[in-house]
Amino acid sequence: MNFAKAVDKSFVVSKNIIRKKSESESTKRKRAFICSHNFSVNVTPAGKCIISATKR
Amino acid sequence: MIFEKLVPEFDALLKAFDSGNSYLDQFLKGRMAYDGSIGKTYLFLSDDKKHIIGYYNIGVGSVEIIEDNMRKKIGGAIHINCFAIDKKYQDQSVLTTADGENIHLSDLMLFDCMNRIKYLRENHIGVAFVTLNATKEGEYFYGHNDFEYLEGDMDFSLEDNDVECTKMYLPLDIE
Numbered sequence: 001m002n003f004a005k006a007v008d009k010s011f012v013v014s015k016n017i018i019r020k021k022s023e024s025e026s027t028k029r030k031r032a033f034i035c036s037h038n039f040s041v042n043v044t045p046a047g048k049c050i051i052s053a054t055k056r
Numbered sequence: 057m058i059f060e061k062l063v064p065e066f067d068a069l070l071k072a073f074d075s076g077n078s079y080l081d082q083f084l085k086g087r088m089a090y091d092g093s094i095g096k097t098y099l100f101l102s103d104d105k106k107h108i109i110g111y112y113n114i115g116v117g118s119v120e121i122i123e124d125n126m127r128k129k130i131g132g133a134i135h136i137n138c139f140a141i142d143k144k145y146q147d148q149s150v151l152t153t154a155d156g157e158n159i160h161l162s163d164l165m166l167f168d169c170m171n172r173i174k175y176l177r178e179n180h181i182g183v184a185f186v187t188l189n190a191t192k193e194g195e196y197f198y199g200h201n202d203f204e205y206l207e208g209d210m211d212f213s214l215e216d217n218d219v220e221c222t223k224m225y226l227p228l229d230i231e
Binding site: 021031033048053 | 057058100101102103104106107109144145148151153155157159161163164167200201202204227229
């Protein structure tokens with residue numbers, strides 16, 4: 001049995017399927033915001049969750 | 057913003073968690089959340105570590121293509137087994153960026169989850185996809201975060217409790 005050939009074939013199949021995709025503009029904007037801020041998450045005694053963000 | 061792996065120190069906080077989805081709540085409160093054969097659980101905690109805002113659990117899987125009636129693996133995956141925000145906080149705490157994007161608690165938790173997956177991929181294991189089974193309520197959120205429905209000839213395995221969910225995936229080689 002030729003294992004190398006079997007592996008090579010599956011590699012070709014994989015490369016055909018796993019094509020590159022583009023990240024959406026919305027995701028890029030959200031990621032840029034999250035990466036550039038520190039977040040604080042607190043729950044008040046009334047049970048309300050408050051997030052605050054400060055620029056790094 | 058605090059994300060920590062689930063450890064017994066946090067057990068006392070678990071009973072207050074209520075996502076509105078009984079399976080996801082039971083997963084966290086039962087032993088499944090600690091079951092290393094399923095995945096690892098990470099908690100999103102308030103800064104004082106007195107409240108669980110949400111949690112996610114990640115394990116591994118693979119994506120397959122069905123060709124000539126045979127299933128062939130086309131890439132390994134990190135599978136998001138569970139992803140839930142406590143319903144008390146689900147519609148609260150929206151931040152709006154200068155360019156009009158709303159940032160929810162779920163966005164912050166997904167960002168941490170994806171960062172963890174990227175770290176695993178860069179340092180420990182090779183994977184090509186992130187996969188998940190979305191509930192009806194979750195489909196819009198994941199779609200808005202670049203997850204896609206599986207193409208017609210693609211598939212991955214389901215567990216019993218996923219049968220009413222929708223299979224979605226995100227290729228990790230993105231530009």
